[in-house]
Every structure is written in C-alpha cells, then in structure tokens.
Amino acid sequence: MIGRIERILPRNGSTLFFLLTGAVGVAGGLSAVAFKLLLAVLMRIVFHSPDNIFDIARTIPWYANLAAPALGGLAAALVLRVGPKSAGGHGMPEIMESVAIRRGVIDIGRVLVRSIASLFVIGTGGSIGREGPIVQLGAASGSRIGRALRVSNERLRVLVACGSAAGIAAAYNTPIAATLFVLEIVLGTFATEYLGPILVSSVASTLVSRLILGSDPMYRIPAFALVSSFEVVPYLLLGIVAGLGSVLFMVFLAAGDRAFGTLRLPRWLKTPLGGLAVGAIGIWIPHVWGNGYETVSRILSGEFEGRMLLLFFAAKMIATAFTMCSGGPGGIFTPTLFIGASLGGAFGLGVHGLFPNLTAGVGPYALVGMAGAIAATTHAPLTAILMLFELTGDYGIILPLMLVCAAAYATSKLLRHDSIYTAELRRRGIAWEAPPEERMLRSLRVRDVMRRDAPLLPESLPLSEIVRIFTTTRVDVLFVGDKNGRFIGVIELRQVLGALNEQALDPLVIAYDLAKPTAVCHPDDSLLVVNEKLWLRDLGALPVVDADASRRFLGVVRRGDLATAVDREAIRRSPALARLGARQPVDAGLPENSRMTEVEIPDDLAGLTVREADFRGRLGVILVAISRIRDDGTPSRFVPASDDVLRVRDRLVLMGPTDRVERIQGEWTA
Numbered sequence: 293m294i295g296r297i298e299r300i301l302p303r304n305g306s307t308l309f310f311l312l313t314g315a316v317g318v319a320g321g322l323s324a325v326a327f328k329l330l331l332a333v334l335m336r337i338v339f340h341s342p343d344n345i346f347d348i349a350r351t352i353p354w355y356a357n358l359a360a361p362a363l364g365g366l367a368a369a370l371v372l373r374v375g376p377k378s379a380g381g382h383g384m385p386e387i388m389e390s391v392a393i394r395r396g397v398i399d400i401g402r403v404l405v406r407s408i409a410s411l412f413v414i415g416t417g418g419s420i421g422r423e424g425p426i427v428q429l430g431a432a433s434g435s436r437i438g439r440a441l442r443v444s445n446e447r448l449r450v451l452v453a454c455g456s457a458a459g460i461a462a463a464y465n466t467p468i469a470a471t472l473f474v475l476e477i478v479l480g481t482f483a484t485e486y487l488g489p490i491l492v493s494s495v496a497s498t499l500v501s502r503l504i505l506g507s508d509p510m511y512r513i514p515a516f517a518l519v520s521s522f523e524v525v526p527y528l529l530l531g532i533v534a535g536l537g538s539v540l541f542m543v544f545l546a547a548g549d550r551a552f553g554t555l556r557l558p559r560w561l562k563t564p565l566g567g568l569a570v571g572a573i574g575i576w577i578p579h580v581w582g583n584g585y586e587t588v589s590r591i592l593s594g595e596f597e598g599r600m601l602l603l604f605f606a607a608k609m610i611a612t613a614f615t616m617c618s619g620g621p622g623g624i625f626t627p628t629l630f631i632g633a634s635l636g637g638a639f640g641l642g643v644h645g646l647f648p649n650l651t652a653g654v655g656p657y658a659l660v661g662m663a664g665a666i667a668a669t670t671h672a673p674l675t676a677i678l679m680l681f682e683l684t685g686d687y688g689i690i691l692p693l694m695l696v697c698a699a700a701y702a703t704s705k706l707l708r709h710d711s712i713y714t715a716e717l718r719r720r721g722i723a724w725e726a727p728p729e730e731r732m733l734r735s736l737r738v739r740d741v742m743r744r745d746a747p748l749l750p751e752s753l754p755l756s757e758i759v760r761i762f763t764t765t766r767v768d769v770l771f772v773g774d775k776n777g778r779f780i781g782v783i784e785l786r787q788v789l790g791a792l793n794e795q796a797l798d799p800l801v802i803a804y805d806l807a808k809p810t811a812v813c814h815p816d817d818s819l820l821v822v823n824e825k826l827w828l829r830d831l832g833a834l835p836v837v838d839a840d841a842s843r844r845f846l847g848v849v850r851r852g853d854l855a856t857a858v859d860r861e862a863i864r865r866s867p868a869l870a871r872l873g874a875r876q877p878v879d880a881g882l883p884e885n886s887r888m889t890e891v892e893i894p895d896d897l898a899g900l901t902v903r904e905a906d907f908r909g910r911l912g913v914i915l916v917a918i919s920r921i922r923d924d925g926t927p928s929r930f931v932p933a934s935d936d937v938l939r940v941r942d943r944l945v946l947m948g949p950t951d952r953v954e955r956i957q958g959e960w961t962a
Contacts, residue, residue, distance in 0.1 A: 320458025531699025566618025636661015
C-alpha cells in the first residue's frame with residue numbers, strides 16, 4: 293500500500309510525510325479515546341460507577357478507601373512484573389530521551405504494559421494523571437508507524453514528536469498548546485520545519501477525540517477580568533509563590549524517590565504500599581484521589597475556603613509522591629495543575645480579603661496559579677501561557693498569565709536548575725541542557741561508525757612480522773587476540789621502535805609479550821563514551837569488543853570516524869538539509885566559507901562503501917546525502933550509513949569549504 297502511495301507521489305516526499313503525520317495524529321487520538329473509555333469501564337467494574345472519582349471516594353466505606361488504591365497498586369505492579377522490563381514514573385523523560393538519543397525508537401510493548409498498569413493505578417484512585425500514558429501511546433504509535441515504513445531517523449524523531457503532541461492535544465483538547473509543548477519540551481527547538489508536521493498531528497488528534505467524546509471543556513472556567521491595574525502586583529507575587537510551591541513539590545518528589553529507593557522491599561510490594569497511603573489520606577481528604585479534575589473545577593468556582601485549599605495543596609503533594617515514587621506509572625501534568633489551582637486559589641482568597649475592591653475572587657487566581665505551576669515544574673513558560681489561554685479563550689487573561697508564568701519560571705530556575713522532566717534524565721546520566729554536540733554524541737552508537745575490517749593479529753606472531761607490518765603500512769597500532777578471537781591488547785608503534793636494533797630479541801618476542809591492555813568500547817556505547825576515552829587517554833583508535841565476558845573482538849573506532857559521524861549527524865539535523873530536500877538554496881544556512889552542492893558520482897567511486905570512499909580524509913568534504921533512482925524508477929534521497937555501497941548514477945550531496953567543493957565540481961563535471 294505504501295509503495296503505491298510513493299509511486300503516486302514520487303516527487304513530493306513532503307506531501308507524503310504530511311499524510312503520515314496526520315495518520316500519527318489519528319492514531320494518537322484513537323489511543324487517547326481508547327484509554328479514556330477503558331478507564332471508565334474499569335471504574336464501573338471496581339466501583340459499579342463510571343462517575344467522577346471524587347464522588348466515589350467520599351461515598352464508599354473507609355475500608356474500601358484503604359483497599360482500592362492498594363489493590364490497584366498491586367495489580368499495576370504485577371502487570372509491570374510479568375510484562376517487558378518497565379518502570380514507573382510519568383514517562384515523558386523516556387520520550388525526550390528517545391527523540392534526542394535513541395533516534396525515535398520506542399518499544400510499543402513496553403508502553404502498552406505501562407499503560408495497562410496506569411489504568412489500574414488511576415482507575416482505583418491513585419494520585420496521578422492519565423495524560424502520561426496517553427502521551428506515551430501517541431509517541432509509541434508515531435515510532436511504530438515510522439519504523440514500519442522505514443522512514444529516515446530524523447523523520448522518525450519527528451513522528452515520535454507528532455505522536456506526543458497528539459496525546460497532549462487529545463488529553464486536554466488544546467492542539468496549539470500541545471504543539472508548543474512538544475517544541476519547547478520534547479524537541480527543545482522552535483525550528484520551523486517541525487512546526488507544520490506537529491501541528492497537523494495535534495489537529496487530527498483533537499478532531500478524533502472531539503468527534504468520539506465530544507468537545508466539552510476539561511474544566512469549568514470562570515469569567516476572567518482584571519479588576520484594577522493594582523492587580524498586576526498580586527499576580528506578580530503569585531508567580532513567585534507558585535514558583536516556590538512548585539519547587540517544594542519537586543523536592544518532595546525527589547525525597548520520595550530516595551525514601552522508596554531505600555526500602556528493602558520487592559517492587560510488587562512498594563506500589564501497593566503507596567496506594568495504601570493514598571487510601572489513608574483519602575479517608576479524610578477524598579479530593580486527592582485520581583486526576584483531580586472535579587476538585588479543580590470546584591476550586592475554580594470558589595467552593596472552598598483558604599485553609600482547605602492549603603490542605604489540598606499539601607495533601608495532593610503527599611499523595612502524588614506516594615503514588616509516583618512507589619512505582620505507579622502515570623502523568624505528572626494534571627497533579628501539577630491541581631497543586632497550582634490550590635495554591636493560587638488560597639493566595640487569591642487572601643488578597644481578595646485584604647483588597648476586596650481592587651482584586652478578583654478565587655477563580656482567576658486559581659486559574660493563573662495552574663499556569664504558574666506548569667511553568668515552574670516543566671520550565672516551559674510559553675506552553676503554560678498558551679495552554680491556559682487556549683482553555684479560556686479569553687484575551688483578558690494574557691497579561692496576568694504572562695506575569696505569573698514568567699515569575700514562576702524565574703523563581704523555579706533560580707532555585708532549581710532542572711525541570712521535573714530533566715531531573716529524571718539527569719538521574720539517568722543524561723544532561724539534557726548539554727551542548728548540541730554532546731547530545732549528538734549521545735545519540736550515535738559505536739555500531740554506527742565502527743570499522744569491522746580491522747585485523748586481529750594472533751598472539752603468537754613474531755616480532756619480525758610485527759615490525760614488517762608497521763614498516764609497510766600506515767598503521768600506528770595493532771590489535772592482538774587469541775585463537776578464539778578474544779581481544780588481549782594493543783601494540784603501539786613506539787613500543788616496537790626500541791626493539792628494532794635488538795636482533796637477539798627477534799626469535800624470543802611474540803605479539804603476546806608486547807600486547808598491553810587498553811580501554812575498550814562496546815557496540816551499544818554512545819560516541820560520547822568513545823570520545824572521552826580517546827581524548828582522555830590520547831588514543832588514535834579504540835577496540836570494539838562484545839559486552840559479555842567473552843570480549844570477542846568486533847572491530848575498531850578511530851578518531852577520524854568519530855569526527856565524520858558527528859559532522860554528518862550535525863548536517864543531517866540542520867535546517868540546511870531540510871531546505872536542500874525542498875530544492876531550495878541552502879548556502880545561507882551553512883557555516884561561513886562553506887558550501888553544499890550536488891554532483892554525479894565519478895566512476896572510480898562506484899562500488900565502494902561510504903567508509904571506503906573516505907570523503908573527509910581524501911577530499912576534505914562531508915557526504916551529507918545520496919540522491920538515487922530506486923529499482924522501480926522513483927527518486928529517493930537519504931542520509932547514508934558508513935557501510936552503504938555507492939552506485940553508478942548516484943548523485944552525491946557534499947558539504948565542505950567553498951574552495952574544495954568548487955574544485956570537486958570542476959573535476960567531476962569536466
């Protein structure tokens with residue numbers, strides 16, 4: 293089917309890709325609808341009612357309050373135990389990691405297991421949001437569709453981002469905010485080439501969700517009005533308060549992670565223990581159960597007094613920490629909205645009590661408090677502003693929203709370097725705010741650049757033969773192994789130089805005697821690891837060995853291969869290559885004194901692999917892409933791997949210094 297589509301649209305890959313982004317949006321919307329309907333079915337089975345979780349929590353007996361979240365946590369833990377290796381948490385860091393480092397690859401089986409576990413946690417009262425599994429399902433759909441159609445790595449990343457946006461859009465009915473969320477948080481860039489595809493997916497997902505479930509707003513939003521110019525001051529103060537409260541929330545979650553991490557209990561006991569704690573809180577404060585949508589709507593309507601709102605703020609923090617830190621999978625976005633509404637509402641009541649004629653009531657302050665909490669926890673103030681504006685549709689809210697979000701973000705950033713998402717990534721050893729070069733090195737693997745043709749010398753090789761190899765080749769390091777292919781060590785040229793005049797040693801010395809241990813790498817290591825080892829130990833190459841105990845020699849990674857891989861990855865991700873694919877001028881997007889061109893391959897390169905052609909070493913340029921006519925006659929353009937074979941009639945996209953590119957053009961087209 294896809295082949296037919298490609299033949300229909302052979303010269304407009306962008307049109308085909310936009311169709312795919314729409315399909316990802318539909319898949320994300322259907323996933324969101326399915327999750328919401330399954331959640332309602334589960335609640336009917338457990339509580340004999342699909343109504344809101346708050347009404348259920350305040351009407352069931354106290355022992356049911358205790359038992360329901362605990363049993364839900366137990367069911368979730370058992371699902372996670374029997375399924376593929378998985379973990380709790382909110383899942384967004386995994387999507388960010390997938391887009392930035394794992395080239396858009398998401399295991400859909402893992403996501404399905406997490407989503408089923410989330411159903412049990414959320415449907416039985418766990419204090420966590422349903423947007424987490426919905427976003428993961430959307431992202432996994434994008435990854436699965438892209439891999440099934442074998443799109444390029446860059447487009448696979450975009451499809452995962454599109455799926456994430458589809459999930460957010462379907463969860464909150466906010467397609468524009470969902471687009472900005474992915475650009476600001478998941479991709480970390482506002483490059484225009486990403487905007488269109490992500491927006492298409494968001495709109496498609498929202499349309500599917502509204503068609504099946506209706507277009508009712510998530511919250512009952514109060515009318516908003518800026519009562520006086522004086523209100524600018526309390527709104528600014530609210531931003532600082534929201535920032536402080538959000539930092540406290542993140543610190544509380546980190547402390548909960550440490551506390552549950554020190555418990556010497558199996559995973560399947562920790563999650564029900566967290567559910568039991570939530571159930572105990574729910575006996576007295578049932579408002580903390582579940583997503584908290586109903587309670588937030590009531591806060592916005594002004595139904596609670598200030599002390600009760602502060603109690604909600606503290607209780608929701610505790611309940612969410614127990615749920616998440618014990619391993620319950622779900623979303624953190626909705627609990628953050630609850631905390632922001634509680635804190636903002638309490639602040640609004642206090643300000644209105646002091647200045648009744650100059651300030652609004654609780655609703656507007658609770659509303660902008662929600663935005664402030666999102667800006668502070670996610671470090672994405674633009675997303676927070678646009679989401680609340682999209683929910684209200686009231687332009688009058690913009691000024692207070694901007695003030696609160698800016699102040700909350702600045703306060704949080706000042707006190708806490710990481711957002712709630714990047715903190716989890718940092719615990720995994722990933723510096724999300726690292727320079728682009730470091731993130732590119734993390735995204736590439738040794739298996740992508742290793743040379744598999746490097747010889748492994750036998751340990752019994754005599755010194756005379758070792759000297760011959762060094763003197764007749766250009767290598768400066770040799771790799772030695774045993775008869776089973778197990779790596780032993782390396783012999784460097786400088787070791788042998790001193791033995792050249794020691795003829796008496798010749799019959800006595802073999803490769804085993806000269807081989808010395810060295811740092812090694814494994815096929816799945818990132819190039820960041822390789823780079824650190826190469827430069828820290830001043831090595832020209834690293835041997836690649838199996839990660840298991842056999843240490844079987846697989847090949848080598850050289851400094852030149854590393855530099856070439858990084859250059860190609862940087863160009864492949866750049867807007868310049870996107871413009872090239874659209875047949876538009878690209879020189880404006882390149883470094884100074886650089887140029888990109890497309891030329892037909894010369895005969896002497898046809899039949900070589902990209903590695904053998906060695907464009908960087910021989911010509912001083914980078915092979916960015918290959919334009920090729922497929923066997924069925926349709927054109928294609930792709931970023932080549934190092935072992936791709938160059939063909940006759942290929943057109944090569946090269947980038948490098950202007951003088952070298954012009955020289956190549958003159959020689960190859962003469």
